[in-house]
Amino acid sequence: xxxxxxxxxxxxxxxxxxxxxxxxxxxxxxxxxxxxxxxxxxxxxxxxxxxxxxxxxxxxxxxxxxxxxxxxxxxxxxxxxxxxxxxxxxxxxxxxxxxxxxxxxxxxxxxxxxxxxxxxxxxxxxxxxxxxxxxxxxxxxxxxxxxxxxxxxxxxxxxxxxxxxxxxxxxxxxxx
Numbered sequence: 001x002x003x004x005x006x007x008x009x010x011x012x013x014x015x016x017x018x019x020x021x022x023x024x025x026x027x028x029x030x031x032x033x034x035x036x037x038x039x040x041x042x043x044x045x046x047x048x049x050x051x052x053x054x055x056x057x058x059x060x061x062x063x064x065x066x067x068x069x070x071x072x073x074x075x076x077x078x079x080x081x082x083x084x085x086x087x088x089x090x091x092x093x094x095x096x097x098x099x100x101x102x103x104x105x106x107x108x109x110x111x112x113x114x115x116x117x118x119x120x121x122x123x124x125x126x127x128x129x130x131x132x133x134x135x136x137x138x139x140x141x142x143x144x145x146x147x148x149x150x151x152x153x154x155x156x157x158x159x160x161x162x163x164x165x166x167x168x169x170x171x172x173x174x175x176x
Contacts, residue, residue, distance in 0.1 A: 040089025063088025103165025
């Protein structure tokens, strides 16, 4: 098994543990994300040398940076950002993009299922349009009503979507 596959497998294990915490407790603990991020940087450095160290840091910046935009508008929690940064440390910048795409697709599908289950499809579509209009007008600011600070807002444990996106990436790399 190549180092890339092993590193993505470790990232997948971290993501699964985070998903379990997120589904059960609606939070992803720092005690998981920070050590995982450090382990990803150290493993890439040990196995791939200086280029591995650089790619681990780039993976943190790419994966964490994309998610940070959603955190900035209060559409995502900090634990999700740190989890994705930790995954980026294991997989590097290029594979991080694959994980992000897989996560976005899985998050969208899970979101639709969740909204249908809760019987809030029409309201969610209206709210989504409101959020899009707001951001087109106001930029990267938190929507005054539809954000994580509003207890009435539906919350999807996004750690589950991150785990599924990481699984998608692992299967894709493993089958190459």
